[in-house]
Amino acid sequence: MKFLAITLSLSFPLFAENIQERMASYDELNLTWILISAALVLLMQAGFTAVETGMIRAKNSINVAIKNAIDLMFAIAIFFLVGYAFMFGDSVGGWIGFSHFALSDVTEEYDFAFFVFQAMFAGTAITIVSGAVAERMNFLGYIIAGVILIAFVYPVFGHWTWGGGWLSEMGFMDFAGSTIVHSIGAWAGLAATLIMGPRIGRFRKGKVVEIPSYNLSTVAVGIFILWFGWFGFNGGSTLGITDNVAKIILNTNISAAFGGVTAFFVSILLYGKPIVDKVMFGALAGLVGITAGCDVVSTGGAVGIGVLSGIAMYFGEYVLIKLKIDDPVSAIPVHGFAGAVGTITLAIFAPEDSLSTGGMWSQIYVQIFGVVTGFLWAFLIGIFxxxxxxxIGILRVSHKDEYIGLNASEHDAKLEFNDALKTINQIVASGDFSKRMKVEPNSEVAILARSFNELLNDIESSAKTMSKIANGDLAVEVIPRSQKDLLRNSLQNMILNMRNAIVEIQDGSETIQKNLANIQHSKNVFVDSNSQFMKGIDNITISLDNANLGEGSAVLHNDIQKGEKAIRQSIADIEGVNNSLEDIVSAIEKLNLKAKKVKETIGKLEEISDQSNLLALNAAVEAAHAGIHGKGFTVIADEVQHLAENSMVLTRDIGKIVDEMLKEADNTKVQTSEGQRRVIKLTKESKDSLSALDKISNLTSNTFAIISNILDLIKQQSRNRGESEHMLHTLSISLSQVMGRSTKLQNSVSHFKA
Incomplete structure (x- = not known):
């Protein structure tokens, strides 16, 4: 009795005042309330079991259930042996209790009731770890971890707070365990999930893969059980029927409701519909959040804590997904994040006169310090x-065991439905459709077993039909049950199609053989023709070689070049002659001009001669008149007359010569012009001849190039003769093979009997 009074005064500051009076006035009603509350907290184990088994897959449901049972058993046993002593024993420097191991020296009824109540809290802490590590943790490793958590981690931190340790002396407030119970379990679970890793297939290529839950209806039932049990969890923490119990239960109820309502609206906002587990976990987060300050906050504060706890749960899930941390039942967001938020915000929503430090900001500091301390304590020890x-290989099961499921791999436990699925998988994997599922009368899987067995009957019957078809019996009849009987309809269509195909194959095979015979004949004709063709090629090759076209081509090309050179030289000479003729014509024209001038001069000389002759005549007349004195002048006159007559004769002769010369010059000019015209014509014809010769040269070059190419092609054809003969030989072999296969095809088809 004295021990409990000391413990309560250290553990719960709100009860420190007048504790002796309260303990003195306790009665059987208070004792009954503690035990009822302990029973309610025990009932919460059923709620946790329902939530966890509903959230995970059926193949692991028994494993989760046995963990929840075993961890409660070990929690009570270990808490009895050492946990209670470390948590509520005599304090050693405010760090750890160290008395009353195995409840030694504890004799009072009230102390016994207190132990029962606290042992249920210890069971809750380890159960939270169970949810975080579900579906992949080794069972032995889980039990050992649970023992360490209950024996040391949870009670030591509990001693720092409820046991009157150093956090309690700082003024840290956590009435019923938002941090002390729930967050400690959550942070230990976080350490396990980080080291262990996610379930197989949870994260693929950077994307989150939703793993379906076994039964969300069970989850909902579990939440209701937890909600009901929480009345004892929080209400029983008064350790008696006080005037504060109703308020505590009211605040618990309100926070849970508003946590669920908040989760509902956030779910609508994020997903467009209410997601069942999110809404349920919102209510659970509200329960966890209010646990720390349910005794001091008002109903308005309970509303605020419930709303913030619901949001904290969503935030926690977001953080875990981003970090690729796999928590199958959202234990860490609900118990860790919401627990931390509830513990810290009680300093905001509680009246200042109810705060241990006496002020909001100082209390917020202490609350944050306590939450961080709890996180580091549980998380770091968990990591270690x-x-x-x-x-040492006791943390996680093998991939094979995880695939099979922990029900079978860890406990050899079976579920009727899982066994049915296992049988189906075995039959499908083995391909032995002669096996049948065992039908248990009046069981839930009996209908499934009968339906699957009937399906196996159909498959086996169809397999036998296909076996007959494989043996050549196409006369087998298949009668579908209905138009929707896909299997039998398909078999019936297959038989009909095979019958038609057999007929077509037989006809086609005969046609192929006939065509092959024709091809063989055509091939032989082609061989003969090719032989004649190759002979012709050989003759052409010999003729062309004898013709020595290459050397003839070169000689002809040289002759053409020489002819081109001679024609060009002739053109040059003709053009020179043409130029000379032009010069002659020009000279003749000049000579004509001069001859005309000479003629004009002769005309003048004739006039002079006439005048001279007239003058001589006049002189002779005058001399005759003079008589003897004019005798000498008569001689001169005679000479002048004679000279004039000679000059006249000479002038006339020169005139005749000039006229003849002009006439000859004109004739020469005409002839020269005609010669010049012919020279021009000859030049044009020569140039035309040169152009024609160029064309002949080019044509000759092209012709011999073509002939050269023909020679090359003929030579190539000669070289390809061997390849052609090899190809024809291969064709003959292929035709023989096709003929043989066609015969085999006819023989194979004859195996079937329609």
């Missing part, structure tokens, strides 16, 4: 322990 477990 689970790293060792991983090293």
């Amino acid at each position: 322990i689970f790293t060792i477990f991983k090293g």
Whole structure:
């Protein structure tokens, strides 16, 4: 009795005042309330079991259920042996209790009731870890971790707070365990999930893969059980029927409701519809959040804590997904994040006169310090322990066991439905459709078994039909049950199609053989023709070689070039002659001009001669008149007359010569012009001849190039003769093979009997 009074005064500051009076006035009603509350907290184990088994897959449901049962058993046993002593024993420097191991020296009824109540809290802490590590943790490793958590981690931190340790002396407030119970379990679970890793297939290529839950209806039932049990969890923490119990239960109820309502609206906002587990976990987060301050906050504060706890749950899930941390039942967001939020915000929503430090900001500091301390304590020890477990191979089950499911691999436990699925998988994997599922009368899977067996009957019957078809019996009849009987309809169509195909194959095979015979004949004709063709090629090759076209081509090309050179030289000479003729014509024209001038001069000389002759005549007349004195002048006159007559004769002769010369010059000019015209014509014809010769040269070059190419092609054809003969030989072999296969096809088809 004295021990409990001391413990309560250290553990619960709100009860420190007048504790002796309260303990003195306790009665059987208070004792009954503690035990009822303990029973309600025990009932919460059923709620946790329902939530966890509903959230995970059926193949692991028994494993989760046995963990919830075993961890409660070990929690009570270990808490009895050492946990209670470390948590509520005599304090050693405010760090750890160290008395009353195995309840030694504890004799009072009230102390017994207190132990029962606190042992249920210890069971809750380890159960939270169970949800976080579900579907992949080794059972032995889980039990050992649970023992360490209950024996040391949880009670030591509990001593710092409820046991009157150093956090309690700082003024840290956590009435019923938002941090002390729930967050400690959550942070230990976080350490395990980090070291262990996610379930197989949870995260693929950077994307989150939703793993379906076994039964969300069970989850909902579990939440209701937890909600009901929480009245004892929070209400029983008064350790008696006080005037504060109703308020505590009211606040618990309100926070849970508003946590669920908040989760509902957030779900609508994020997903467009209410997601069942999110809404349920919102209510559970509200229960966890209010646990720390349910005794001091008002109903308005309970509303605020419920709303913030629901949001904290969503935030926690978001953080875990981003970090690829797999928590199958959202234990860490609900118990860790919501627990931390509820513990810290009680300093905001509680009246200042109810705060241990007497002020909001100082209390917020203490609350944050206590929450961080709890996180580091549980998380770091968890990292250390689970790293060792991983090293010695007792942390996680094998991939094979995880695929099979922990029900079978860890406990050899079976579920009727799972067994039915296993049988189906075995039959499908083996391909032995002669096996049948065992039908248990009046069981839930009996209908499934009968339907599957009937399906196996159909498959086996169809397999036998196909076996007959494979043996050549196409006369087998298949009668579908209905138009929707896909299997039998398909078999019936297959038989009909095969019958038609056999007929077509037989006809086609005969046609193929006939065509092959024709091809063989055509091939022989082609061989003969090709032989004649190759002979002709050989003759052409010989003729062309004898013709020595290459050397003739070169000689002809040289002659053409020489002819081109001679024609060009002739053109040049003709053009020179033409130029000379032009010069002659020009000279003749000049000579004509000069001859005309000479003629004009002769005309003048004739006039002079006439005048001279007239003058001589006049002189002779005058001399005759003079008589003897004019005798000498007569001689001169005679000479002048004679000279004039000679000059006249000479002038006339020169004139005749000039006229003849002009006439000859004109004739020469005409002839020269005609010669010039002919020279021009000859030049044009020569140039035309040169152009024609160029064309002949080019044509000759092209002709011999073509002939050269023909020679090359003929030579190539000669070289390809061997390849052609090899190809024809291969064709003959292929035709023989096709003929043989066609015969085999006819023989194979004859195996079937329509």
